[in-house]
Amino acid sequence: MTDLLHIDGLIAPRSVAVIGASEDVTRIGGRPIAAMLRAGYAGHILPVNPKRDTVQGLPCFASVDDLPMIPDAALIAVPAKLVPETIEALGQKGCKAATLFSAGFAEVGEAGETAQRQLVTLARRHGMRILGPNTLGVYNVDIGYYGTFSSSLDTGYPRPGNIGIASQSGAFGAHLGALARDRGLGCSVLITTGNEADITVAEAIRWMAESDGTDVICTYMEAINDAPALLAALDVARAKGKPVLAIKSGRSAVGARAAASHTASLTGDAMVADAVLSEHGVVILRDPETMMDIAYAASKMIFPTRHSLGIVTVSGGAGIVASDEAERVGLPMPAMPDKAQAALRQALPYASPVNPLDCTAQALNDPSLLELFTRSGLEEGGYGAVLCFLTYVAGSKAMTEVILETMAPLRAAYPDRIIAFCALGAPEVLARYDDAGILVFNDPCRAVRALDAVLRHGADQAHGATFLQPEARPVTLPQGTPDEAQAKALLAKAGIAAAPELAVTSAEAAVLAAEAFGYPVVMKILSPDILHKSDIGAVKLNIANACAVREAYDTILSAAQAHALDAAVTGVLVAKQLSGGIECLMGIHRDPTFGPVAVFGLGGIFVEVLNDVSLRACPFGPEVAREMILSIRSAAILRGARGQTPADIDALAQMLSRLSVFAAGAGERLVSIDLNPVLAMPKGQGAFALDAVIELDRQEVAEHAH
Amino acid sequence: MTDLLHIDGLIAPRSVAVIGASEDVTRIGGRPIAAMLRAGYAGHILPVNPKRDTVQGLPCFASVDDLPMIPDAALIAVPAKLVPETIEALGQKGCKAATLFSAGFAEVGEAGETAQRQLVTLARRHGMRILGPNTLGVYNVDIGYYGTFSSSLDTGYPRPGNIGIASQSGAFGAHLGALARDRGLGCSVLITTGNEADITVAEAIRWMAESDGTDVICTYMEAINDAPALLAALDVARAKGKPVLAIKSGRSAVGARAAASHTASLTGDAMVADAVLSEHGVVILRDPETMMDIAYAASKMIFPTRHSLGIVTVSGGAGIVASDEAERVGLPMPAMPDKAQAALRQALPYASPVNPLDCTAQALNDPSLLELFTRSGLEEGGYGAVLCFLTYVAGSKAMTEVILETMAPLRAAYPDRIIAFCALGAPEVLARYDDAGILVFNDPCRAVRALDAVLRHGADQAHGATFLQPEARPVTLPQGTPDEAQAKALLAKAGIAAAPELAVTSAEAAVLAAEAFGYPVVMKILSPDILHKSDIGAVKLNIANACAVREAYDTILSAAQAHALDAAVTGVLVAKQLSGGIECLMGIHRDPTFGPVAVFGLGGIFVEVLNDVSLRACPFGPEVAREMILSIRSAAILRGARGQTPADIDALAQMLSRLSVFAAGAGERLVSIDLNPVLAMPKGQGAFALDAVIELDRQEVAEHAH
Structure with a gap:
């Protein structure tokens, strides 16, 4: 809370010292002063420059010491080498927030990084927060x-x-800010965090989520430097009902990074970030323009509870184009009720009143038709939003008054619903609709995309099930890397089932185990040193009788020896061979940003060729696991496509949730888990891990051994 | 050619009669006259209205008969019931082109459709062409x-x-026209075809492709009413190097339509249209705005031969966002050569000169850096286009002159390359760059998408391999629906291989066949009346010896009898059981618009669950078939994913091409062909159809039988 207060001084200061103040309004030390003077900043501007008595007409102070008051914030525009003494002087003066324009720190290499760390230490000593260095700064439009x-x-x-x-x-x-301005959109604050030595985007989001002036939060992120703070900030925004729109860049690096384990190679940072941020309610975007489209729509603060769209159009063609786009983005366009259709058809015989509602060019002659169709969409259709395609008709001066007069009562009658126009015309004409509370877009497809995002937000706020996050209990991991049997035993304690199996160290024990399970059985080598068992012939399937068990036992041991004489072999695993299920894959990998992340997909080709997987940060409950399982493209196979019995999705969801809880409890030593395959049996018959590899950090093992 | 001349009179008339001319400039009969007077149309405007002497200041004629000259074109704005006599009068006068604003024809039901057909017959009698009815008409800006x-x-x-x-x-x-105008883009013509009783969008495209004033063709289509004419028009446009941008609406109906055969159910009209139109060089779009973005970029008529992008940026973040988008759309961004990187690093030590080329905010102080980085991208990078992210910097009046001065020589030095800015600012400021030949976009991602389309067009024009289309020779189809053996024999003549097999009518003949092929063998019922053989137990696999052959023979016949006593059974098929290949699916279905269309996919789940198929209109050669095979998402499996031997893609391509030639030659009676599975053996070992179903139109058979 103290931290947040400090940030408040940084973003909404009542006084600001400008260290390195300049008379030249094009210089870094001159621009902020000129801008504040021009914008009528009501606080105190305190220029500091030993060489001047006044700066841009304001009294100037020779040093921080000489300041007549403790400034809420300081802007530092001095060369990198003078920054430490400036921070020290400000700290001694009692200033608690500094914005560091100065560059030449972490972005220029190791020496700069060290200097930057020292700055933070210095500032901390004085209880001072730092924005930057290498930041373009902050603006706060209202003040x-x-x-x-x-x-x-x-x-x-x-x-x-x-x-x-x-x-x-x-x-x-600043591009986003300028884009908003050029479109006529209003902004509260712009906070740019630069090198993020101290204050991160996460904290900036948190500030906006908690302060009154901001209702819609737009953010641009490259690295995520403080994931827990970010997720907490997002949760505050969600609780306050403020949409967060994010561009997370660096997607094209996906796949280029080396990954330690097989499962890790399937994920990639951008996919993980997308999954985790979406889960916390973030709308993830690729381009600034779509961000501003959605911000515009959201800025009206109307978030209908129904995620459904009605389209009223004067052009059949445009209605179809917009409907195509709605289907593409997954925005439902339910048909009008039969009775309402009949009523509309009576009013306009050649109308197509299903949805899209085509009121034809006839609406040009009789704008009451536009009103009638829109009202019916809101009332009988019950749509969260109605989009009217009016194109240049709405832009004609002759029509503007008539349309406004007709639609204004409707706007008032349905305050919880969105009415939007797709219209072309002079900006001042279109602004009149916007002033009347009607959203205006030029392009029908952009309108559909923006409405979809806002309607999703509304539905999420209204109906968003908040699942209890299960608590992760500490898991005790073995010292060394477990072999398959040990891994399965460890997971079994967490409630994750494998097929009936036994580790044996003699051929006869193998036969006894096989006869107890019933044939056929599977046999595999047990060795923490051999990860890819089948590649070296140390896995045998379809073993049908005692004689074959004995033969397999010998073959497997020889294969392992042939592979690596020094491999530690702990025995042979005999397992009941299950069949009739669908092969899936579950795994865990440790993401450097978000910690343990679970991955789910169908086996083999689906994952390796089609990359059809879903991801979630751990831990999560079975409801979330279920969503995750059903969100893969090939989920239809689990649901019982092609006339097959549906798989036991409940059992899969339980297993995946338990795996996530296990991973969350296992701590930092857990590098990855690979359950591949997991056999999902027909509904009601469970799911079983047929193989399990747990990879632990060896480094940490060594340290523990000290 | 005569037809095209007539259209010329319709689109670029030297004189126009307005039937139903009105003094009221808001009425259908008044608007065109007012518009032409205002635009200074140089031709003769000839109002026709029995009730007036003058219309809008022009002499008015009582009837078509009274016209003082034969008008090149007529605009018809009279009620539907008066249209036939108007056409007749115009025909007798010698007018060869009429635009029918009048509504009340095919769009109002069957009676209207009949009236519309009669109009066309009437017009044809006079050699007259008709636009509409129910059209908004035509404009031709230049005249x-x-x-x-x-x-x-x-x-x-x-x-x-x-x-x-x-x-x-x-x-x-008209929305597209207004959108272009509001963005400051110039148009040649707008042709709206309405009910398309006579002139279709295809003919309008052809006219634009062949006439001088149009370099970029934008089109909106719902139904495709004349596919051969459309494809011919597209090929003319391609030959002339004019890009065609199309919105084909009605995608959300995909999947809702019933389809006759299994293969047909995989395709759907929109997918077929996309495939065929793309093949003919069309850029298929979903939204009007993207269409105008691309039209704008293409209107400069610079089509570089290389499909590659360099990005120069003053913001590292924007560079990454734009690069992410380039990767998403498949626009290559090759790295700069090492030597060029070194040179740029020397000019600006902290620059990131790989691609994106980050010349940092330093370029604001020293715009020569912008020039240097852009020049290097064009010269050493060799990029087809260089996009400079300059945001509000380029919009500042102080910078405009400097930037223009720096960049103009570069624009002149690389006339065959695209230079584009992403810039924010007042329209009149940004227009200055546009005037200097630099493309201007507000949004970096929209810029990337538009440049991608234009660069693809350029590369296609420069390198587009035009494969010889194989000639389809007439195929003689049997009278009745062929059974599997007959189908395979028919296809064998076309060079499509099945596994070694023989149709037999006794168990002993089956044993002889099996022993000749070698075990294991497959046996199936032969009956044109039983399509889904395995569902009724009339297919047996893994038959390993003579005894099993005899047993299978009896079982299959009983199963067929149990299924349908009256099914015509022609025998049992014995085939060598192949294994070790990858199961694929090939098929043909008759698209109502484009005729026979070939479909290719991997077997089972890939097609049925993931809908991972590619489509082409028939016929095509093996090179096209190869492209088609490799364009499915799961093509990696054929290429040898997961350490498997690559499949014989050459053999698959040969088979698919031959199938397409067969289908093209088979004529209208061929409804569908289903080769499922086709087994693609490892490279060099061929591809074999393991099942074949040919469906013929029974109606036509009956007619032939008459």
Whole structure:
């Protein structure tokens, strides 16, 4: 909480010292002062520069010491080498928040990184928070605070509004701000975090989530430097009902990074980030324009509870194009009730009143038709949003008044629903609809995409089931890497079932085990040193009788010896051979950002060729596991495609949830788990791990041994 | 050719009669006259209205008969019931082209459809071509011809330019025109075809492809009413190097339509249309805005031969976001050569000169860096296009001159390459870059998508291999539906191999056949009346000896009898059982629009659950078949994923091509062919159809029998 107070001083200061203040309004030390003067910042601007008495008409102070008050915030625009003494002086003065424009730290290599760490230590000593270094700064539109040197202000100032932006990249954040402004959208704050030595995007999101002026949060992230803080911030935003729209860049690196275990190679950071952030309610986007489309729609703060769209159109063609897009993005367009259809058909015989509702060009002659169709969509259709395709008709000055007059009562009558126009025309004409509370888009497909996001947010807020997150209990891991039997035993304690099996050390014991399970059986080598058992011929399937068991026992041991004389062999595993199920894969891998992440997919080709997997951060309950299982593209196979019996999805979900709880409890030594295959038996008959590999961090083992 | 001349009169008339001319400029008969007067149409406007002497200041004629000249074109704005006599009068006068605004024909049901057909017959008798009925008309910007009553003109007139639009939907076509105008893009013509009683979008595209004023063709289609004409028009456009951008609506109906055969159920009209149109060079789009983005980029007529992108950026973040998008759409961004990287690093030590080329905010202080990085991308990088992310920097008036001065020589030095900016700012500022030949986009991702399309077009024009289309020779089909053996024999003549097999009618003959092939063998019922043989137990696999052959023979016959006593059974098929290959599926289905279409996919789940198939119109050669095979998502499996031997893709390609030639030669009676499975053996060992079902049209058989 203390931390957040400090950030408040940084983003909404009542006084700001500018260290390295400049008379030149194009320089880093001059731009913020000029901007604040121009914007009418009501706080105190305190320029500091030993060489001047005044700066841009303000009294200037020779040093931080000389300041007549303790500033809420400081802007530091001095060369890197002078930054430490500046921080020290500010700290002694009692300033608790500094924005460091200065570059030349972590971004220039190791020496800079060390200097940056030292800055943070220094600031901490004084209880001071730091934004940057290498940041473009902050602005806070409502109070006219421009703690930034962004040249985006050269082309105009932001309008006040409820869209907040947090960006690691300064230029990209300012681009978003300028984009919003050029579209006529209002912003609350822009916070760019630069090198994130101290304050991260996570904290900026948290501030926006908790403060009053921001209702929609836009963010741009590259690395995620503080995952727990980010997830906590997202959860606050969600609880407050504020949508978070994010561009997480660096997707094209996916697949290029080496990954330690097989399962890890399937995931890749971007996929993990997408999965985890989506789970916390984030709308993940690729381009700035779509972000602003959604921010615009969300900024009206109407979040209908139903995720459904009605389209009213004066052009049959446009209605179809928009409907195609709705289907593509998964926005439902239910048909109108029969009775309502009949009523509309009576009003306009050649209308197509199903959905899209085509009121034809006739609506140009009789705008009451537009009203009638839209009202019916809202009332009888019950759609969360109605999009009216009016194109240039709405842009004609002659029509504007008529349309506004007809639609305004409707807008008032359905305050909890969205009414949007797809319209072309002069900006000042279209602004009139926007002023009347009607969303305006140029493109029908962009409108559909933006509405979909806002409607999803509303439905999520209204119906979003919040599943209890299971508690992870500490798991005791063995010292060394477990062999398959040990791995299965460990997982069995966590409630994860394997096929009936026994580890044996003689051919006769193998026969006894096989006869107890019933034939056929499977036999495999047990060795923590041999990971790819089948590749070396140390796995035998379809073993049908005692004689074959004995033969397999010998063959497997010889194969293992031939492979590696020094491999530690702990025995042979005899397992009942199950059949008739569907092969799946479950795994865990430790993501450097989000910790243990579970992966699920169908076996073999589906995962390796089609990369058809779903991911979640651990731990999670069986409901989430179920969603995860059913979200893969090939889920139809588990559901019983091609006339087959449906698989035991409940058992799979239990197993996956338990695996996630196990992984969360296992701590940092757990590198990966690979259950491949897991056999999902027909519904009611369970799911069984047929193989299990647990990889532990050897380094840590060594350390524990000390 | 005569037809095209007539269309010329319709689109670029030197004189136009307006039947039903009105003094009221808001009425259908008044709008075109007002628009032409305002636009300064240089031809003769000839109003016809028995009740008036003048219309909008022009002399008005009482009837078509009274016209002082034969008009090149007529606009018909009279009620439906008066249309036939108007056509007759115009025909007698010698007019060869009429645009029918009048509604009340095919769109209102069967009676209207009949009336519409009669109109065409009537017009044909006079050698007259008809646009519409129920059309919004045509405009031709260069000559100021506005044969349209579109109210899009109420918000402004189109600018002259080289983008042509053909649309079935009037309102949607006019929306595209207004969108282009509002973005400052220039148009040549808008042709809306309405009910397409005579002139279709295909003919409109052909006209634009062949006439001089249009360089980029935008089209909106719902139904494709004349596929051969459309494909011919597309091929003309391609030969002339004019890109065709299309929105084909009605995708959400995909899957809802019933399909006659199993293979047909996999395709669906929209998929077929996409496949066929893409093959003919069409860029298929979903939304109007992307269409205009690409049209804008293409309208500059620079089509580089290399499909590669360099990104120069002042923001590292934006560079990554744009690169992510390039990877997503498949636009290559090769790295800069090492030597060039070293040179750029020397010019700007902290630059990241790989690609994206990050010239950092330093380029704001020193715009020569922007020039240097862009030049290096064009020269050493050799990129087809260089996109510079300059955001609000380029929009600042202070920077505009400097940037223009720096970049103009570069623009001149690389006339065959695209230079594009991502920039924010006032329209008049951004227009200056556009005037200098630099493309301007607001959004980096939209820029990437538009550049990708234009670069693909350029590469296609430069390197597009035009494969010889094999000639289809007539195929003689049997009278009745062939059984499996007959189907295979028919296909064998076309060079399509099955496994060694023999049709037998006794158990002993079956044993002899099996011993000749070698065990194991497969046995199946032969009956044209039983399509799903395995479902009724009339297929036996893994038959290992003579005794089992005899048993199988009896079982199969009993199963067939049990299934249907009256099924015509022609015998039992004995085939060598092949193994070790990869199961694929090939098929043909007759698309109502494009005729026989071939489909290829991997067997089972891949097709049925993942719908992972590729499609082509028949016939095509083995090179095209190879492309088609390798374009499925799961092609890696054929290529040898998971350490398996690659499949004999050459043999598959030969088979698929031969199947397409067979289908093209078979004529209209062929409904479908289903080769499922086809076993693709390891490379060099061939591909074999293990089952074959040929479905013929029974109706036609009956007719032939008459």
